[in-house]
Amino acid sequence: PKYVYDFTEGNKDLKDLLGGKGANLAEMTNLGLPVPPGFTITTEACRHYLAHGTVPEGLAAEIDEHLAALEKQMGKRLGQPDDPLLVSVRSGAKFSMPGMMETVLNIGLNDESVRGLAAVAGGDAAGERFAWDSYRRLVQMFGKTVLGIDGELFEDALEDLKRSKGTDSDLALDASDFQELVGTYKRIVREHAGREFPTDPREQMDLAVKAVFDSWNAPRAILYRRQERIPADLGTAVNVCSMVFGNLGMDSGTGVAFTRDPATGRQGVYGDYLQNAQGEDVVAGIRNTVPLAELERIDKKSYDELLSIMETLENHYRDLCDIEFTIERGKLWMLQTRVGKRTAAAAFCIATQLVDQGLITQDEAVTRVTGAQLAQLMFPRFDDSRAADSTLLTKGMNASPGAAVGKAVFTSERAVELAGEGEDVILVRRETNPDDLAGMVAARGILTSRGGKTSHAAVVARGMGKTCVCGAEELEVDVKAGKFTAPGGVVVSEGDVISIDGSTGAVYLGEVPVVNSPVVDYFEGNLAAADGDELVRAVDRIMACADEKRALRVRANADNPEDAARARRFGAQGIGLCRTEHMFLGDRRRLVENLVLAETDEERQAALDALEPLQRQDFTGILEAMDGLPVTIRLIDPPLHEFLPDLTELSVKVATAGRDADPKDVRLLEAVRRLHEQNPMLGLRGVRLGLVIPGLFAMQVRAIAEAAAERRRAGGDPRPEIMIPLVGAVQELEAVREEARGILAEVAAATGVDVPAMIGTMIELPRAALTAGQIAEAAEFFSFGTNDLTQTTWGFSRDDVEAAFFGRYLELGIFGVSPFETLDRDGVGRLIRIAAEEGRRTRPDIKLGICGEHGGDPDSVHFCHEVGLDYVSCSPFRIPVARLEAGRAAI
């Protein structure tokens, strides 16, 4: 295979092979944009290296060839003493992992070529300064990334030098200072890496390439991938790019830009620029950047060119792009672009703006947003009126929206620790770096005192959908002392509660109450509250298109009239799962106890007769809330002892009372002992209860039938569907169905109202899935109960395994995400496919749905669409998400 591609050979569709950065550098090159020449080593070479520990055969020769071509084009050799070609070696995976992997700049410098570089740069003091600054950066980055030396050692040495010079700006350092620093840095390398800094340019390059390969498996990269669900086996590409210099003086500089505001989607000039600086300086918060608009004043020609390039890119990619650029003595160079990350709100606004601009179709707009983003928009936000009463500490930049309240913590470790104890925390830092990732994941929100909207904290927080306020410059953050000081002298120490608003940048002392989001108001049908809001209009348009396109219907899991009504407002087309067990809780426990304790048929019937009217009322309310739409009611599923008192408590009660013990308690204790199960999940529950306890299911079916008749008489249109849980064999279902049909007929005869009710079953045991062809003889519908089906297919007890070892399993990559969160397509999914196919073969018009937690999980919704189910059912709040994802799956 070909392992190396010149920038002129690739294009944006080769991300798998060239990584995102490489593919887009090639795309920009081919668009005729000013990209410094270079080449890309493929992800395939990386995968080979990671698998075998050695680079693939032929790679070295290919690199030689491409380097020679590059040298020829540039008219100088890598590290040539009198006029060195310098390159950067940059990581770049298929999915962007900002700051997660490594890049080394200025490769090719050594004690000789640094003098050549100085001479070419003008031979004056400024040229000298530039050359030695570049050299010290190389030793620093190489030492940290390639040789694995603690980066702080280098930073401390730089700080020491500045202090000894009485300055706090790197701009005040001159050539001899940087020359001295190179000496110090080399000594650090010698002491901490046990080797000399390599002076051979080609050795520098080869070692850097391997370091980039290795960075794929750095702990923070692994953590980031898990968080973002990026597969672990893709590998990274390596880009070798000829250097351009933003640190050649004040007519040079480096910056980042967005074609639109990544927080709101608004068009305009967004970005940060820093004069006389190189590479990471902009995002690292070394000095304060200026807003990109200032560039117009600093260098109008470059500014105009940049704006025109931004327009070209946006029209070409038909999306928001983010950009890295450098200006070298008035000449603009493009160093990176990609379709940029954005907030959830911006995603919706941008998608509809692009439709209005004629760049994308309405269908494409639906694919440009995700259910996860929609879910984020449904989070509550701060109550403005109450916020006004709270102490506003300061305002920073609104880097990533949301309302976060928590205890201030100042280190990543503390964040992880306290979050692990169940506390909500806000991670407060001067600025974040990739080592803070674990803390950022653990925190509810992130607050920094330095850095702009393109700083590490902002970019990573947006990617994670986490609330972030950055660049709150009025705050003096003292990490060592574990506190920050706000204007007016207010001190916030570790553990003090603060509230941060990622939509406005406000930072408050104490807890600010939160309110509904306008998107939820909109779904609730409260249009006045949402009126005129660009975001709400965008959501409305996209949802309309998704609803029109989707093949799946969306139902709700709801057990009471309130949830049913809300679900309906959110767009539910029925109830896919109404659990009846909550109807046995609270005051009604006593009635269930009577049922369990009944010794004669009469006693049992009396207990059931007492329960029936209560159940009927429950069903009437739900059928009314869902009038005209199907309501699937599941007969009682959990083991009866779940409704009885706790064994230990009751034993103690009976024992302490001794001879005076209540006889009912004594009988109850016996029952609890008798009904105790080692594995309740696999015990007397579901259809088994219906077959073992006479009259129980009959009572429920009667309550359903009578409720439906009552609704019909009241002029309603009730559509109950009776669902039998935990069936494993068609014979079980047949027995229960016979009885149910008899009762339905009886009620019809007695009330004179015939309400048809379908009878079907849950498919939640592997045997049910495997014999679905037989079960369909007796079932008019199947509903896949994927929670239990996942438990029984894997042999996992959900209540036990998640805490016990899922973390380890995720670490080991046994699965990328818990199978309880996202449906396991290969195993559980296969059973669903078999059952759907064989069920339909027996009964072509059988209705198929899913009612586990998976019904609201985006990836699982796509699976259900692929299998051709009729509907998904999920919790009321997830309904908009499921509607959107069902639409996306169909487009």
Ligand code: ADP
């Ligand atoms: P990341 O993926 O972390 O952004 P990059 O590979 O983009 O890493 O590089 C880090 C920084 O160095 C960026 O600011 C980038 O613009 C800059 N840079 C990379 N290559 C060059 C180059 N050839 N000339 C000048 N600056 C460069």
Ligand code: MG
């Ligand atoms: Mg970059």
Ligand code: MG
């Ligand atoms: Mg179940």
